[in-house]
Amino acid sequence: MQDSELELRRAVIETAREMNRRGINVNKSGNVSARFGAGFLITPTGIPYERLEPADVVYVDLETGAAHGPRLPSSEWEMHAEAYRTRPDAGAVAHCHSCFATALACQNMPIPAFHYMVAAAGGDSIEVAPYETFGTRALALAAARALEKRNACLLEHHGSLALGATLDKALALLVEVENLARQYVTVRSLGEPRIIPADEMARVVEKFRTYGRQPEEKK
Ligand SMILES: [Zn+2]
Known part of the structure; x- marks a missing residue:
């Protein structure tokens, strides 16, 4: 195993553990992956994040869907695979x-533009992908459709x-989606949510394309 692969396996594990620390994961329901070579590295199914070792992280080939390694990949590996196929810019x-x-x-x-940070997901709303049974290709395709024009979505029931260019960015957005959802539920308890006009949200989405980037980061 090359150093870069070992490093990425460690980063996948660290990101999964960070999901626990940030309070967005419940037991083993969450999963994390990073694009690697012609496929991606994903957390295995059924092993608590604290016990994960780099060798437990599973490599899945994007073209064949074949998993490589001693462990089985997360039951939602197809959802990750379809996200990478749909969004060539996704790194995690x-x-x-x-x-x-x-x-x-x-x-x-769905979460409408009640707050400008909704634009962090790439548009003026965060949509809900229609319900499909967990771990199925149908769910993977429904999620991928929702990710065609957004970097995040909700999954019905x-x-x-x-997704993001890096593990840090994908995790930060997932945390932000939870934060926005909490704020939106709170706002709704105060009455009908007030929505930011579409032209202003278009401006914010544009601003987000370059927001928080240092000059050396071109993408
Ligand atoms: Zn799930």
């Missing part, structure tokens, strides 16, 4: 069943999903 994908994002997803309630 993270999924969880965090409380508020899942609550909205269960009620099939299930949870949330986010």
Whole structure:
């Protein structure tokens, strides 16, 4: 195993553990992956993050869907695979069943532009991908459709999903989706949510394309 692969395996594990520390993961329901070579490295199914070793992380070939390694990949590996196929710019994908994002997803309630940070997901809303049985290709395709024009989505009766150029960015967006969901639920308790006009959200989305980037980062 090359150093770069070992490093990425460690980063996948660290990101999964960070999901626990950030309070967005429940037991073993979340999963994390990073694009690597012609496929991706993903957390295995059924092993607590604290016990994960680099060798437990599973390599999945994007073209064949074949998994390589002593462990079985996360049951949602197809959701990750379809995200990478749909979004060539995605370097990492993270999924969880965090409380508020899942609550909205269960009620099939997309998050509208009540706050400008909704644009962090790439548009003026965060949509809900229609329900499909967990671990199926049908769910993977439904999620991928929702990710065509967004970097994150909710999954009906299930949870949330986010992608990013790096593991840190995918995790940060997943955490932000949960934060926005919590704020949106709170706002709704105060009355009808007030929505930012579409032209202003278009401006914010554009601003987000360059937001927080240092000059050396061109992408
Ligand atoms: Zn799930």
